[in-house]
Each structure stands twice: as C-alpha cells, then as structure tokens.
Amino acid sequence: MSSKNETRRAWSALLLGIGNEWASDDGVGPEVVRRVKAWWEGLERNATGEVGFVIMAQPDLALLDLLADCDRVIIVDAVRSGAPPGTLHRQAWEAGMLGDRGVERASSHGFGVRELLDMARALGKLPPRVELWGVEAASTAPGRGLTPRVAEAVESTAQALAEYLANLSP
Amino acid sequence: MTTLRIDVPYMARVEGEGALNIIVEDGEIKHLELNIFEPPRFFEAFLRGRHFMEAPDITARICGICPVAYQMSSSHAIEKILGVQISPEIRALRRLLYCAEWIESHALHIYLLHAPDFLGYESAISMAADPALRPAVEMGLRMKKIGNDLLALIGGREIHPLSPTVGGFYRAPTRKELLALKPELEWGLEASIKTVAWTATLDFPDFEPDYELVSLRHPDEYPMNEGRVVSNLGLDIPMEAFEEHFIDDHVPHSNAVHVYHRDHGSYLTGPLARLNLNLDKLTPLAKQALEETGHQFPSRNPFKSIVARAVEVVLAYEEALRIIDAYVRPEPSRIEAEPRAGWGCHITEAPRGMLYHRYELDDQGLILSCRIDAPTAQNLKRMEDDLWAFVPQVLALPHDEATLRCEQLVRNYDPCISCATHFLKLNVVEK
Numbered sequence: 001m002s003s004k005n006e007t008r009r010a011w012s013a014l015l016l017g018i019g020n021e022w023a024s025d026d027g028v029g030p031e032v033v034r035r036v037k038a039w040w041e042g043l044e045r046n047a048t049g050e051v052g053f054v055i056m057a058q059p060d061l062a063l064l065d066l067l068a069d070c071d072r073v074i075i076v077d078a079v080r081s082g083a084p085p086g087t088l089h090r091q092a093w094e095a096g097m098l099g100d101r102g103v104e105r106a107s108s109h110g111f112g113v114r115e116l117l118d119m120a121r122a123l124g125k126l127p128p129r130v131e132l133w134g135v136e137a138a139s140t141a142p143g144r145g146l147t148p149r150v151a152e153a154v155e156s157t158a159q160a161l162a163e164y165l166a167n168l169s170p
Numbered sequence: 171m172t173t174l175r176i177d178v179p180y181m182a183r184v185e186g187e188g189a190l191n192i193i194v195e196d197g198e199i200k201h202l203e204l205n206i207f208e209p210p211r212f213f214e215a216f217l218r219g220r221h222f223m224e225a226p227d228i229t230a231r232i233c234g235i236c237p238v239a240y241q242m243s244s245s246h247a248i249e250k251i252l253g254v255q256i257s258p259e260i261r262a263l264r265r266l267l268y269c270a271e272w273i274e275s276h277a278l279h280i281y282l283l284h285a286p287d288f289l290g291y292e293s294a295i296s297m298a299a300d301p302a303l304r305p306a307v308e309m310g311l312r313m314k315k316i317g318n319d320l321l322a323l324i325g326g327r328e329i330h331p332l333s334p335t336v337g338g339f340y341r342a343p344t345r346k347e348l349l350a351l352k353p354e355l356e357w358g359l360e361a362s363i364k365t366v367a368w369t370a371t372l373d374f375p376d377f378e379p380d381y382e383l384v385s386l387r388h389p390d391e392y393p394m395n396e397g398r399v400v401s402n403l404g405l406d407i408p409m410e411a412f413e414e415h416f417i418d419d420h421v422p423h424s425n426a427v428h429v430y431h432r433d434h435g436s437y438l439t440g441p442l443a444r445l446n447l448n449l450d451k452l453t454p455l456a457k458q459a460l461e462e463t464g465h466q467f468p469s470r471n472p473f474k475s476i477v478a479r480a481v482e483v484v485l486a487y488e489e490a491l492r493i494i495d496a497y498v499r500p501e502p503s504r505i506e507a508e509p510r511a512g513w514g515c516h517i518t519e520a521p522r523g524m525l526y527h528r529y530e531l532d533d534q535g536l537i538l539s540c541r542i543d544a545p546t547a548q549n550l551k552r553m554e555d556d557l558w559a560f561v562p563q564v565l566a567l568p569h570d571e572a573t574l575r576c577e578q579l580v581r582n583y584d585p586c587i588s589c590a591t592h593f594l595k596l597n598v599v600e601k
C-alpha cells in the first residue's frame with residue numbers, strides 16, 4: 001500500500017491485488033501482487049517506467065484517483081468461471097464484461113471491481129488499458145490460506161506478470 | 171381483494187444487509203418489517219475478558235465508515251471508570267478526528283448513496299455517467315477524500331485508525347502536518363456550502379410525522395464527544411441515565427436490536443435530530459448556509475436529513491479549520507491509565523447519531539461486560555414507524571415507484587446495518 005501515499009505521478013502500470021486474505025482463495029490476488037512487488041523492488045532501476053502496487057481486501061473509491069494517474073492497470077483477483085482451480089484468465093476489460101454478483105452489489109459494502117471500473121469510466125478516469133488477471137478459485141470459505149492448486153498457481157502467475165512488466169516499453 | 175406487496179430482498183445503498191417486506195390488503199397494511207438478516211456479530215461477547223486497552227481497537231471493527239465513533243465512545247467510557255482526565259489539547263484533537271469522520275461519512279451518503287434517490291438514478295455510477303451531474307459526483311468524492319486524508323493523518327490510516335486510544339493518541343500529528351491540509355479543507359468548506367444549497371433544491375415529499383428527536387447537547391458547542399441527552403419532548407438527562415430511559419429489545423425479524431424510549435417509543439437520532447436540537451450551536455457559515463436554503467428548521471421531515479447532513483459537513487469543515495489554526499500538539503499525546511474496577515458509560519455523536527457504550531471492568535482492567543447501542547439500532551423502530559405512516563401516501567403510485575419511495579425513506583436514516591447487527595432488502599406485497 002506504499003504507493004497510495006506517494007505523491008501523484010503517472011505510473012506506466014498499476015498492479016491492483018484485490019481480495020480478502022481471510023477468505024481462502026480470495027487472497028490469491030494480494031499474494032500474487034506481493035510476489036511481483038518483491039521481485040520488482042529487487043531489480044536495478046532501468047528503463048522501464050514506474051510501477052505502482054496496491055493490495056486491498058475490496059476496492060475503495062480512493063482508487064479512482066490512482067486509476068486516473070496510470071497508463072494501465074492490471075487487476076489481479078480471484079474468479080469463478082467453472083474452470084479448473086488455479087487457471088489463469090487474462091483479458092482486457094470491456095464495459096459489461098463482469099457479471100452482476102447479485103446481492104453484494106447493492107450496498108456500499110458491495111463496491112467491487114465492476115463498480116470501481118464502471119465508476120471510473122463514468123468519471124473519465126479509466127486508464128487507456130485495463131487488464132484483468134483472474135485466478136480461478138476453488139474455495140472462498142472463511143480462514144487464511146490458499147487451497148493447494150491455487151497456491152501452486154501463484155508462482156506461475158507472478159512469473160507471467162513479471163515478464164509482462166519487464167516487457168513494458170518505457 | 172387488492173394486495174400490494176413490496177419486496178426489496180436486498181436493500182441498496184445502505185451499509186450492510188437487510189430487506190424490507192410490506193403487505194398491504196385493501197389499502198390496509200397487514201405486515202411491515204425491516205428484516206435484518208446480516209448475521210449477528212457478537213462484539214459484546216468478544217469483549218468479555220479482554221483488557222480495556224483493546225476495546226477501542228476491537229469495537230472500531232464494527233464499522234468501516236464510522237470506526238472513530240466506536241473508538242471515541244469506548245475510550246471516554248473507560249476513561250470515566252479509570253478516572254483519566256484528558257488534556258484540552260487531546261480533547262481538541264479528538265474533535266478534529268471526529269470532524270474528519272463526519273466529513274467522509276456524510277459526503278459519501280449525500281452524493282453516492284442518497285442523491286440518486288432524489289434525482290431518479292439507480293446508483294451514483296449512473297448519476298456520474300450523466301454529464302450534468304458528473305461535477306456533483308466529482309465534488310462529493312473530493313469532499314470525502316479530504317475527510318479521509320485528515321482521518322489518515324491523525325489516525326495513522328483511513329479505516330480503523332491506529333492512533334486513537336484510551337487516554338488520547340499513540341501519536342499526535344505535528345502542527346506543520348495539519349497545516350499542510352488547510353488548502354484542501356478550505357476548498358472543502360466552499361464545496362460544502364454549495365452542497366447545502368444543492369440539497370435544498372431537491373424535491374422533498376410532504377411528510378412530517380410526529381416523533382421524538384434525541385441527541386446530545388453541550389452548553390458551548392455543537393455536540394460530538396460530550397453533552398447531555400436531550401429531546402424535543404423535554405428529556406434532559408446525563409449519559410449515565412441512558413439505560414434507565416432507553417430499552418433495547420430483540421425482535422424476531424431482526425438480528426439488530428430495536429432500541430426505544432421507555433416513555434415515548436421510537437425516536438430519531440442522527441443529523442436531523444442533532445440539527446433540530448442544536449440550531450443555536452451551529453458555526454457561523456453553517457448557520458448562514460442553512461438560513462439561505464429557505465427551509466424552515468426545526469423540521470421533522472425525515473427526507474430533509476440530506477440537508478441536515480450537508481449543514482453538518484459545513485460545520486465539520488469550519489470546526490476542522492478552527493481547530494487546526496489553534497492547534498497545540500498534545501504533550502503527552504496520551505494520559506496513562508492504571509486498571510481499576512468499576513462501571514462507566516459514554517455517548518458520542520457518530521455520523522448516524524448517538525453511539526452508547528457501557529463497560530464494567532475488574533480490578534485487573536479486564537472487561538466483565540459491555541453494552542453497545544449503535545445509532546441504527548436506535549433508529550430501526552423509528553424507520554418502521556415512519557413506513558407505517560408513509561406507505562399509505564405511496565399506495566396510488568406505480569409499484570416500482572412506491573418501492574423506491576419506501577427505500578428512499580429508509581435511506582434518509584443512512585442506516586448502517588453492519589453496526590446495528592450486531593440490517594436492508596424491500597419486500598412490498600400487495601394483495
């Protein structure tokens with residue numbers, strides 16, 4: 001969350017790890033972003049642009065200003081599509097792509113990724129590129145810790161994200 | 171037989187989870203309940219056996235919007251038991267912290283949760299997508315952010331702040347740190363005055379039920395952390411007498427308790443009650459902004475709570491600027507407290523209304539028992555009573571509109587179900 005308090009500047013990329021780490025596999029987004037952040041911080045600063053890292057249990061309105069300040073945002077989150085647990089789903093976000101989660105959406109407690117991106121779009125704060133990296137979850141039961149196949153997917157997902165960042169043009 | 175059934179299985183733009191179910195047969199309400207299905211939270215039980223220093227941090231977790239209120243009520247109650255006297259500097263910093271919470275909570279409710287009802291939008295997102303209203307949403311978000319920034323500076327972080335504790339603060343901000351926020355606070359003050367004028371132009375249903383308004387009242391200032399409990403029906407009691415007058419009751423359809431006044435039944439706490447009972451304590455610009463609306467206050471129209479909330483945002487910005495100008499960093503930032511056995515209670519004014527905490531400690535400083543009455547638990551019975559009076563007014567409307575009006579009525583209270591369960595979906599049934 002260190003990026004939240006930094007002075008405003010444009011990032012070439014903002015990594016957003018979303019999920020409740022006390023709800024089993026919902027914690028996969030934070031875990032992946034934490035790994036990538038550690039790798040990034042160990043690098044010699046080179047020609048690649050600035051990258052911001054934010055880990056949150058659930059999106060916050062405060063993210064709107066950060067979104068407006070980056071060239072791209074990559075949102076890493078647990079997803080449920082019926083694919084095998086640990087499967088990585090990578091896609092560019094489009095309006096209407098994320099389903100209504102039903103009950104959660106209604107209250108301000110239910111301000112999720114979909115609502116964040118819809119609000120950012122309405123306010124003209126969306127970065128030029130918005131990518132979703134979803135890791136298929138097996139369980140979101142209460143308690144800490146990822147299920148085995150999702151835990152296994154953390155390393156490969158972090159690796160793919162690191163390669164993605166390394167290849168960003170400055 | 172004609173039956174109207176209003177079913178809102180999951181109420182939107184409130185904090186937490188609840189439903190509204192109304193059945194009207196041949197124009198007569200047969201069934202009406204706010205069903206609070208958010209699970210019970212058992213905080214009072216968690217606290218038993220815990221050290222008093224943990225109470226502000228644990229109870230803050232009851233709410234992500236108003237954690238400061240929980241920290242303030244618990245700290246004051248425990249300080250009474252332990253005989254701790256805080257310094258005037260700590261008192262001022264606590265009031266500044268509360269201003270920050272009022273700003274962020276009220277700005278969120280006015281612009282993102284409540285305004286869409288008045289303007290006919292499904293959500294703040296659809297409101298923001300309308301170019302005519304986008305500037306209003308942007309203004310509300312910036313006003314809220316200023317409250318969050320002030321809260322983060324004093325508390326260490328925006329949600330569940332770390333610094334406030336029994337006796338004061340683990341760390342008090344420097345004068346320089348606070349002065350750096352002044353330009354944004356000055357912008358916020360101007361924006362909040364515009365907000366009052368904007369809320370005053372909304373359409374308010376003609377609805378003024380007769381009910382009791384209850385809030386704190388302090389001789390010298392608009393109430394936040396201190397005062398006596400007063401009402402428009404002549405109640406004037408010390409906080410310590412709260413439980414003699416206000417009964418908390420479990421009802422089968424709600425995981426939240428209903429609190430009612432022993433003598434008068436349901437009552438209203440929160441911005442509208444506070445404003446009505448403390449008009450003479452408004453800060454100068456808040457008073458002027460309210461007068462310029464042309465609306466008559468005191469007012470018992472619960473829909474005008476959005477105006478009251480906006481006036482309180484002006485007040486909070488004014489107070490924040492005043493406190494910062496006069497700020498002297500507390501030394502020490504925290505008064506040490508030694509354990510001792512005893513009983514103490516305190517009420518502070520959370521954004522949504524009075525928040526009552528009562529603790530009993532043993533001689534080791536461990537919590538033997540506690541009672542917490544959140545503002546929404548106090549307002550729930552008033553919400554139901556309001557609906558009983560209001561539903562007949564909307565029966566002639568198309569079903570969707572009737573449902574929306576009932577939801578809007580509930581949202582007048584800015585209900586925080588998460589706080590109260592320790593609540594909203596609308597189910598209107600017409601037969």
